Amino acid sequence: MSATQTTQKWICESCGFIYDPMDGDPDGGIPPGTAFEDIPETWFCPVCGARKRDFVPHED
Amino acid sequence: MDTIAVEEELNPASWRDGKRYAWLLGLIVPLLPFIAWAYVELTGRGIFWWWGPILVFGIFSLLDAIVGMDAENPPDSVIKWLEQDRYYRWCTYVFIPVQYAGLVFACWLWSSGDLSTVGQIGLAFTMAMVSGIAINTAHELGHKRASLERWLSKVALAQSGYGHFFIEHNRGHHVRVATPEDPASARLGESFWAFLPRTAWGSLRSSWELECERLRRTGGGPWTWKNDILNAWAMTVVLYAALIAAFGWVVLPYLLLQSVVGASLLEVVNYLEHYGLLRSRREDGRYELTRPEHSWNSNNVASNVLLYHLQRHSDHHANPTRRYQALRHMDDAPQLPTGYAGMIVLALVPPVWRRVMDHRLLEHYEGDVTRTNIQPRARRRVLKRYGGGTGAGAVA
Numbered sequence: 001m002s003a004t005q006t007t008q009k010w011i012c013e014s015c016g017f018i019y020d021p022m023d024g025d026p027d028g029g030i031p032p033g034t035a036f037e038d039i040p041e042t043w044f045c046p047v048c049g050a051r052k053r054d055f056v057p058h059e060d
Numbered sequence: 061m062d063t064i065a066v067e068e069e070l071n072p073a074s075w076r077d078g079k080r081y082a083w084l085l086g087l088i089v090p091l092l093p094f095i096a097w098a099y100v101e102l103t104g105r106g107i108f109w110w111w112g113p114i115l116v117f118g119i120f121s122l123l124d125a126i127v128g129m130d131a132e133n134p135p136d137s138v139i140k141w142l143e144q145d146r147y148y149r150w151c152t153y154v155f156i157p158v159q160y161a162g163l164v165f166a167c168w169l170w171s172s173g174d175l176s177t178v179g180q181i182g183l184a185f186t187m188a189m190v191s192g193i194a195i196n197t198a199h200e201l202g203h204k205r206a207s208l209e210r211w212l213s214k215v216a217l218a219q220s221g222y223g224h225f226f227i228e229h230n231r232g233h234h235v236r237v238a239t240p241e242d243p244a245s246a247r248l249g250e251s252f253w254a255f256l257p258r259t260a261w262g263s264l265r266s267s268w269e270l271e272c273e274r275l276r277r278t279g280g281g282p283w284t285w286k287n288d289i290l291n292a293w294a295m296t297v298v299l300y301a302a303l304i305a306a307f308g309w310v311v312l313p314y315l316l317l318q319s320v321v322g323a324s325l326l327e328v329v330n331y332l333e334h335y336g337l338l339r340s341r342r343e344d345g346r347y348e349l350t351r352p353e354h355s356w357n358s359n360n361v362a363s364n365v366l367l368y369h370l371q372r373h374s375d376h377h378a379n380p381t382r383r384y385q386a387l388r389h390m391d392d393a394p395q396l397p398t399g400y401a402g403m404i405v406l407a408l409v410p411p412v413w414r415r416v417m418d419h420r421l422l423e424h425y426e427g428d429v430t431r432t433n434i435q436p437r438a439r440r441r442v443l444k445r446y447g448g449g450t451g452a453g454a455v456a
Contacts, residue, residue, distance in 0.1 A: 015234040016350045017380060027205025046205050047380040049231045049274070 011058035015048035090158035112186030123362035124399035191322025223292025228267035248336035249438025251410035338433035360399030
């Protein structure tokens with residue numbers, strides 16, 4: 001797995017929540033260090049409930 | 061700068077949170093009925109049943125002006141540590157049992173027959189302050205992932221009957237903030253009194269649509285206990301039924317009054333948080349991502365401490381799951397002239413509100429009124445008063 005995959009942030013186009021792989025989403029069952037691509041398709045944005053497909057890659 | 065950051069990483073306690081113990085002052089709010097009763101007992105004066113609104117609108121407005129501002133931010137390296145410190149969570153959890161002890165106490169007073177009618181109504185307005193600010197506590201809790209905190213959010217909402225806020229705020233408002241489609245984002249030229257029915261009805265309808273859609277995706281219809289609006293409202297029904305059973309029907313009109321006024325308090329806060337601000341449209345037709353410039357902020361310490369940093373609103377929209385103690389002041393975010401307590405008083409008097417806020421809104425958009433979120437009914441008046449603007453935003 002390349003370094004960029006596990007550090008690439010993704011942003012929810014619906015509400016602006018940023019998924020940072022370093023933090024994961026522990027309360028949502030996603031441990032820190034999980035690349036966005038490895039998150040299950042059933043996961044949704046912790047703020048607004050949007051699906052994975054509503055996320056796009058995000059550069060700071 | 062680097063050595064300081066390293067030092068804080070290894071020893072986060074080297075940075076001290078100046079507001080750490082101030083957050084406990086937030087508990088003054090659920091204690092209001094007890095404080096009101098104590099003042100009435102001590103002085104014999106029934107005016108103190110109105111202590112809730114007197115404190116919030118009278119005293120806190122003054123405190124905002126006197127105590128002043130605090131734009132200090134925790135260093136980035138400390139934010140994670142600050143967020144996981146459970147002390148801060150407990151400040152919000154403790155709000156809830158005190159809130160309900162106060163409500164039971166108020167019902168006992170309402171049913172006692174000792175208060176005059178004016179006193180009963182004053183106590184209802186005091187409970188409305190608790191009710192409305194409890195929605196703010198519910199806001200903090202409802203943004204978290206842990207199911208305990210989300211459940212506590214609904215519990216806090218039961219008093220005001222505003223359970224649908226739990227759905228609409230995260231999945232509606234945070235998605236549509238600062239656009240004309242958001243019932244909870246106020247428009248230039250829209251008075252608070254016009255905004256109130258629009259947001260109350262619009263948020264209710266939107267929350268129902270959102271929840272129906274969620275349930276449809278899991279293959280079910282809306283009429284189920286899995287419907288988070290229905291199960292939240294059910295808490296209110298059970299709560300009111302229990303209070304009526306214990307204290308009699310006499311408490312019902314006051315429960316309803318504190319619910320309506322409490323919800324209105326929340327809505328006036330919605331009014332001032334995004335008044336007139338507008339996200340522009342991208343080429344693909346979608347709205348741009350929410351940025352700090354799309355929320356009004358305030359650093360007045362007194363109101364901030366009462367409201368768990370709600371006034372650091374831009375950072376909240378940028379980081380909605382961030383815990384209140386770690387929210388930051390942002391320099392490039394538009395600032396209100398005073399804290400929420402004072403701003404609420406201004407919002408209740410539309411000509412004063414317009415005088416104070418409209419020019420600030422225009423300055424924020426460099427004089428171009430077409431970049432603001434304008435109330436359609438007021439559009440002609442607004443454009444005539446503030447100019448037709450330049451380029452793409454101008455009306456043909």
